[in-house]
Amino acid sequence: xxxxxxxxxxxxxxxxxxxxxxxxxxxxxxxxxxxxxxxxxxxxxxxxxxxxxxxxxxxxxxxxxxxxxxxxxxxxxxxxxxxxxxxxxxxxxxxxxxxxxxxxxxxxxxxxxxxxxxxxxxxxxxxxxxxxxxxxxxxxxxxxxxxxxxxxxxxxxxxxxxxxxxxxxxxxxxxxxxxxxxxxxxxxxxxxxxxxxxxxxxxxxxxxxxxxxxxxxxxxxxxxx
Numbered sequence: 001x002x003x004x005x006x007x008x009x010x011x012x013x014x015x016x017x018x019x020x021x022x023x024x025x026x027x028x029x030x031x032x033x034x035x036x037x038x039x040x041x042x043x044x045x046x047x048x049x050x051x052x053x054x055x056x057x058x059x060x061x062x063x064x065x066x067x068x069x070x071x072x073x074x075x076x077x078x079x080x081x082x083x084x085x086x087x088x089x090x091x092x093x094x095x096x097x098x099x100x101x102x103x104x105x106x107x108x109x110x111x112x113x114x115x116x117x118x119x120x121x122x123x124x125x126x127x128x129x130x131x132x133x134x135x136x137x138x139x140x141x142x143x144x145x146x147x148x149x150x151x152x153x154x155x156x157x158x159x160x161x162x163x164x165x166x167x168x169x170x171x172x173x174x175x176x177x178x179x180x181x182x183x184x185x186x187x188x189x190x191x192x193x194x195x196x197x198x199x200x201x202x203x204x205x206x207x208x209x210x211x212x213x214x215x216x217x218x219x220x221x222x223x224x225x
Contacts, residue, residue, distance in 0.1 A: 019068065081144065082104070083106045083167075092149065138162035180212055
């Protein structure tokens with residue numbers, strides 16, 4: 001997989017260093033190979049509105065990498081099942097699977113051509129820990145995930161409505177957002193049994209826009225199952 005986007009290797013290395021992710025050459029190779037797959041298949045599958053590989057590097061790869069440190073800290077060496085809801089082109093699911101080969105990652109999407117791409121990319125990259133799941137999130141059986149995550153997928157209220165049943169008994173829902181979504185939080189907490197338990201500001205290399213990761217949990221009176 002060597003040779004993909006050599007002009008990006010130093011920038012990717014700097015991004016990994018900024019995020020505190022060990023710069024294994026195989027990791028860099030895999031991330032750039034994923035970027036090549038995304039750029040190539042986007043022409044046929046219309047996976048993302050972003051066309052320029054340089055913009056894909058920052059807005060997709062770096063953005064997805066930014067959640068690796070907080071998720072690693074949360075799971076700390078434990079076996080982990082991740083369910084990436086509305087995964088699209090495998091973001092952040094494929095990136096998480098590359099960085100954590102010991103985690104099992106389910107990339108769920110209702111669009112068949114997107115899950116087909118995820119299977120294609122996982123095969124090319126040799127990611128045996130990725131499963132592409134095609135179907136409607138709210139209709140499929142629970143994936144019993146330790147972390148159910150979404151990136152630019154839906155409002156917080158819609159996220160819990162369609163995806164909450166996919167968490168394991170001790171699992172959590174995590175939503176990647178841009179600027180802190182106060183209106184969405186208000187709607188969530190006034191109309192559902194869920195609340196925002198915590199959030200962290202994400203540092204995305206080469207990106208000035210605000211990004212955050214929210215942990216969602218049941219309100220205390222409903223937190224037994």
